[in-house]
Amino acid sequence: MSDKTDKSGEPTAGSAADLSKAAPQIKETTFENTKLSTAPLDWNEVWYTNCVLISAANVDQDLGWTREEFKKIGVKFAYLRSVGENDWYPHYIHNLDNLIRFGGLFPPIAVHADLRRTRLLGVTHAPHEGGCMMVRARDDIYRMIDLKGKKIGLSKSLNTIKNDWWRIQEEQGIELMLRMNGMTREDVEILEFPYADDWYNDPEMLNPIENPSELQTMRDHKHDLSQRPLEPALETGVVDAIYTQSKVFQQLQEATGKFKAIEDLSRYPDWTLQVANIPAAITCTEVMAEKHPELVVAYMKGMIKVGRWANEHKHAAAEILDRTTLYLDVEHTYRGIEHIDMVPNLSPQNLASVEIGKDFMLSHGYIKNDFDVQQWAAPEFLEQAAKELLNEQWVKKTGEKLPKAPAARIG
Template structure:
């Protein structure tokens, strides 16, 4: 039986510094870097080795949200990253990927609602985690999406009945150990569209819910729901901020004391992003196993129009500010901070410069990603 890179790390190769990482179940270059062995390769070149968060003891798993482990990388939704920074965790943003679609407002397929204005006086679900040990990113994303959809159609939260639905448990990811993200998320596929708000929609307890694009497409594909609003179909790009842009954050101490490790991680993520850009069909097959896009063809289509190479463009950074402001204004975080001071461009610039001198590493024809990565 072959041994994967993460399995080798579990045996703690002599002389390699262990670096813990976590990746959210969304299309990201970091996922490709893990599956292709590029993350292990790049880190080994600077004397380090990757270890997936769920291969550690279970009490370390909340670090996916809290960012409290040392020598830690996180790639994924920006809401937990913003929350951790606002609580005082010393982190740096070293890369962003903006591939959001904003989400949709969906209703039961048989419902006589065809537009948001039809929901005046009706019930819209807003999920809430029973546990308060970490930020409720699902609720924050849903609340912003709902309020935006209402505003775009001349309504406000006062024109509908917001029904809070409490959810218990860990969510869609089973509480089991895993050696890498694929092991954890592949087994979770059956649960990605579950939730108190989905059940309430089907039983008629509520009339509409917010759903991210992947979740909505699965339910639409099953013929159970229809969308009456799509935040991704407007020219206003800020409407697509929905736990996106995805952030690559790293422990500040690691960044300051071992910048070569941060550059190595980013080199792997860039290689992964470039590979996605050039191999949508194959990437779709991978992401069908580590995201909510169950169908490989559908997952591949979602990739169209986006650049998955990590960037730090003005728009991506502004997107983080948009998200932070909403979280602050609606009580999800208590402490403000300067987003621009949180971002450090030096690591990404160096990683790109080093890769542009290499051959055969999944390079992209777009050679200056920070300048041309508008999406």
């Protein structure tokens, strides 16, 4: 996406712009005008894909422990974009049967609701990153009430193939912050900013990448404005405020000296406010779960092992995560993950957070079809993976002290 502005500071056609003025100048990307590309289906290989957020998968991409689990069963485990046949779309629409995704919450909700059936295998929640309202640092704005009658930006992807996950968290966060301060949308002006969002099968973006970390090392991802599309509009005064994520984007933006947060949902004790494209969700296709459950179990074994290691070695995990996530630096990353359970789970509270995100998407037209989150969740794979790991540990530990290791005792 472009973040260019002309000399007057007004957004150009390829960047943030008022929908009514810019939409005719930006091409909409649809299933009808786009050719998707995926590798031929082969159940002897499993693809994985991660978002740049807190997850065991983003630690494992450097450790390689999940790949070892797949080697044990003779299956290749590789990053989605390690071959030229796969474009970026499977990360967002899960159009590969043999793909496992660990990433932001909103795209897999949209997939399961409207595109194809999947299984929710586990989640990891960062329960204190609900979102902030950012304004210019030197503006005479210190409270949400000071935004009354002013403009708040709201991005709009013109790519209808994929879910507009960034806009969803913006809209959700804006409405929550207004409500927490006795305001409604009627008290402010919401200004839409469409952008093309069309890079997912751009030939320049399709050079094979062996590891997701490589993508970030090829660019200064902590300062890449493609991750913060509305920031130029705020800086140039086109809008007076924008939503941003607490503790990640927030600190990067404040470190410039140009912006400040006047509201922060992460400071409230109400855990239901903390659903900003999180919890991070692990999903696989229903066909994989039903026809090849051993592949799902192998993946979950890797996530449990890596998650436990990350919980015990938070500084080391932070060193790895800093390469791909959006905290300021390693120490800031450590503070961000210090109290996060890195082992994926399907706890009642986390499933309730998933349902909050799903209900918002349904009520605001981001998905067409409703579904039962409890039925989407598939805890049997996490349970089986944990049992197998415990069995393996039993055999290993007893085998070290006995002539012949006894059989494992968990069925």
